[in-house]
Amino acid sequence: MADTISISMAGQTEVDGTMAQPLIGETGALFNLANHHTQSIFKTHAEQLAQRVAEIDALTPELVGDGAAEAFGAYVGDVMQRSVLFLDLLRERGNSFIAREKEGFKPVLAFSYEMVCDGRTRSKPVNYAVVRITPPKGFPPQQDDKRPFIIIDPRAGHGAGIGGSKIDSEVGVALRDGHPVYFVVFFTHPEPNQTLGDVRDAESEFIIEIRRRHPNAPAPLTIGNCQGGWATMILAAKYPQIMGPIIIAGAPLSYWAGEVGKNPMRYLGGLSGGSVPALLACDLGNGKFDGAGLISNFEQLNPAKTMFRKYYDAFSDPDKKGGEFLSFEEWWSGFYYMNEAEIRWIVENLFIGNKLTRGEAILNGEIIDLTRISSPVIVFASHGDNITPPPQALNWIADLYLSVEEIRARGHVIIYTLHDSIGHLGIFVSAKVASKEHRELSSVIKTIEALQPGLYEMMIAGEHGNFEVAFESRSIADMLSHDDGREDEQKFAAVAKVSEWAAKSYEVAVRPAIKPWVTQQSADALAAINPIRQRRYVFSDRNPYMEPVAKLADEVRNNRLAAADGNPFLRFERLQADLVEQSINLFRDTRDAMLELTFHAVYGSPWMRAIAAANAPPQQSHDVVDFPEVKAIMETIGHGGYPEAIVRMLVQLARARGSISRDRLERTTRILFSRPPFDSMEPARRVAVLKEQTIIVELDPERALKTLPKLLHDDVDRIRAVDVVFDIAGVASEMDPATIEMFKAQQRVLLTLPSEWYRRPAAAGLNGGHQNASEAPAPAT
Known part of the structure; x- marks a missing residue:
């Protein structure tokens, strides 16, 4: 994204940044991005809303027709019972959270x-x-x-x-x-x-x-x-x-x-002050970072699900979904801490700096x-x-x-x-x-x-x-x-630099004014009043108003009268829940669009682009042929023996094929590693041979083929090698034309055919009609 933002979405606006006039630059790109978001949000939510309205219209006659009063009565009773059971689920979650917090949040393993x-x-x-x-x-x-x-x-x-x-x-x-x-x-x-x-x-x-x-x-x-x-x-x-x-x-x-x-999550660091929020949280936490803050951020990514849908799903069917809700919440409600050194390294080297x-x-x-x-x-x-x-x-x-x-x-x-x-x-x-x-x-x-x-x-x-x-x-x-391209990543280099400046400014100007006032007691109190914890404390037995809930829930379970699944008012409730979820999704999509537009407006400015250019990672230049290890391996292209030859031949066939199935891979392992000399090789040596022969075939495929005879000095080894490769390659019907051509080339250069082919004339088509080694053509020179 050098001058513009390029967007290409199926059925949506498509903008080719290379065609934009230089003077339009970032402004034109922002306009195109805003247009894309507007169309995408409108199209998605308009279609969903139209579908929901149509479903409600179709349901309306059942809400006012014959039997509606009876259905409504059954529904009201069901809602009241579900409300009690759902409240009891929240109470159980809160009690579980308090108990696990006291014992130290053990792993949630099911084993x-x-x-x-x-x-x-x-x-x-x-x-x-x-x-x-x-x-x-x-x-x-x-x-x-x-x-x-x-x-x-x-x-x-x-x-x-x-x-x-x-x-x-x-x-x-x-x-x-x-x-x-x-x-x-x-x-x-x-x-x-x-x-x-x-x-x-x-x-x-x-x-x-x-x-x-x-x-x-x-x-x-x-x-x-x-x-x-x-x-x-x-x-x-x-x-x-x-x-x-x-x-x-x-x-x-x-x-x-x-x-x-x-993918809007990557923009948050650039719009929230880089690493400063983490440093502030550590100072207020007396040197520790409260994991509840990270969980809160996760919840904000998809608020419709974390703030509404998971609760409604438990409310809609507490009898069947209550256990699943509590099981997930047991893990989701475990809040762990990090030291400042840990979270700072993660933020500065990974999330913001991308240094790893x-x-x-x-x-x-x-x-x-x-x-x-x-x-x-x-x-x-x-x-x-x-x-x-x-x-x-x-x-x-x-x-x-x-x-x-x-x-x-x-x-x-x-x-x-x-x-x-x-x-x-x-x-x-x-x-x-x-x-x-x-x-x-x-x-x-x-x-x-x-x-x-x-x-x-x-x-x-x-x-x-x-x-x-x-x-x-x-x-x-x-x-x-x-x-969709990596040009947009250049702006994050400016984010990383701004974050460094902000962190230094914070340490000089803000931290000295905060740390003297923080104690472990104040840090514990701040953690306790965190909203994500308070939602669990309030709906627990710590709250005296929750005391009658458990008894009421037991009575409801003993006298449960669930509404029929086809109850029109129950179906209407589900449609209303879908509308609520969609409205939250509309807020999320609009928020994410604004975040992205703001990010590109700020970090696409000439000043920020200059900072990004000055701090962009250097272009790498890796010429593999200059690697000392590669040079040493290439000098051995004409040296080796039976194991190196077999592995080289298999690598050549795999390279010609372009893919390998699991069945063929398992056959390779089974046949190759059960035969001498591979069966007595150390695993590290087998890996080394595979690496060496892959490098040789990749960097000089012609010489790799021509020098095969130097690895197999006598006819017995050549026949054995070709037989093993044939066993692994499989029947002719499993070979594609490129594999067949490479196998022919290996036969020609070795002046050898697999012994199995002497017994199977049908394979003659693969070797060009040659029935024995003496009839095979000499290797090309």
Whole structure:
């Protein structure tokens, strides 16, 4: 977004910024953006309102016709009973909140667990621990030689446990497959002087202990949910040697990214004073940041749902939905704290500064370099996630790597998969997501080591448990297609600089006037009167006016007379609820539009654009052929033996094919790793061979093919190698033309055909009619 804001939405206004006259500049772009928002809001809400009015008109005859009086009487009785039951739900929520607050907000895991390591006992104590999940009755026993699963939940105001708050969850999927499952939990208050660097080091000790407990198992799989995703990534960057595969689910890493007209949350920092609100909150909290503030911000993102719909759903059917309401509120109502050093690092390096993926974030005196991560990384994001939209979950890949060739040259495997519609919390708690995406993600971990370095999109097709998984090769441009361009990110460089100035001004002019007046008692009192806590205190047994509610609720349950589902007045109530929700959504959409317009008006001004240009991240230039490691690998292009030849041939076929199915990947793992010499290789050596041969094939495919005979010195090895590759490639009907052509080229250069083809004349079409090695053409020179 250099001079204008480019918007392209289906069925909406489309503006090509490159066609705008330079003099129009930002003003013209703002006009186009305002026009887009106006049309979009009007179209969406006008259509919804028309639909609701039509439904009410169709229902009106039933509200005044025969039987209406009887239906109204039944409805009034039902409403009165539901009101009592709903009030009792609020009372139970309040009592639960007070009880959990008193005991210290334990994790909301739906499973029993035992403590493994408690970070509070370290020489540098932290409020983190790792527990081992105990399988419930009916689950298979855990097998200690299977890959352990480690789940790191977000510490973003709420407590730990959301990834295992249901039986059908990330935890449940792993337990049903017999994996040992560990969960990283944390406690309400941080330890004094605790830093995120201390937390990272403690988590590394947790993983080392888990690996010690499972010496015969593959390296653990670590799952980082939401903010736990970046925590997992900085852990893997510091300690790559102890990490196994990584899944980051709904995890933001590229904080400036997003689509214009669609992702308003990223603008809040620039319009609210940068890091100053967090510093002020820490000062008023006597050095601690109250997580209730973060939860309040989350609620403001979708106020119709958090302020109305979830309450109405519980009110509309307290008999069936009451338990679900209380279960969710148990987690949502857990408010956790951070030290100032922790929240300040997060805000300045991630939310505002976006330094992590630019290699500028410093933790404990060391620069965090995410390119040091050697483990396969799987990214799970959703188009329906308004907290971590796909650009924020994916664009870090383009920040770190200029091309897929660089990803391959570094020997890295990055996979992403996208859900069409699930919301942010649904990524962790939805039973449907657990039964499909998380199950398939867990299953592919078994064979991911056989996947050559590169960038892939994991495609999941099918339904009702019969899923087919394939890995499609992707380019950086393919991945960036989920964004509408990155030009608008330049303005956030100005936001980061203004935030730095504001923080320095605050520390000089405001902080000295506040801190002397703050005590722990004043901080506790301020936390207690926070509206989000007061809503729970008021509707609890602390309030004497709530005393008769429990008894009334018991009487209602014993004499429940629910209105029939087809009661016209009940249906009218639901339509009215839809209208209320829509009116709040109208407010939200208008508010978000104004926020976005204000942001671009302020940070699109010439002064701010000059600040952004002066503070924009430098252009990176990575020439992979100049990497010392790559040079050393390319010098070995004509050296090696039987294992290097087989891996090179498989990489060549995969490169020609452009994708690989899970079945073929599993066949590769099963056949390749069960045969000599691969069966006796250390896993690290197998990964190294795959990385080396991928680099060779990627950077010099012609020489990689021509030098194959130098790796296989005799006819026996050549026949064995071609036979193995043929077994893995599968029958001819599974090969596409590009794969067939590459297989022919390998046969020609090796003067060898697979022995199976001698016994199957039908395969002659694949080798150009040659029936034996002596008839195969000589390699091209």
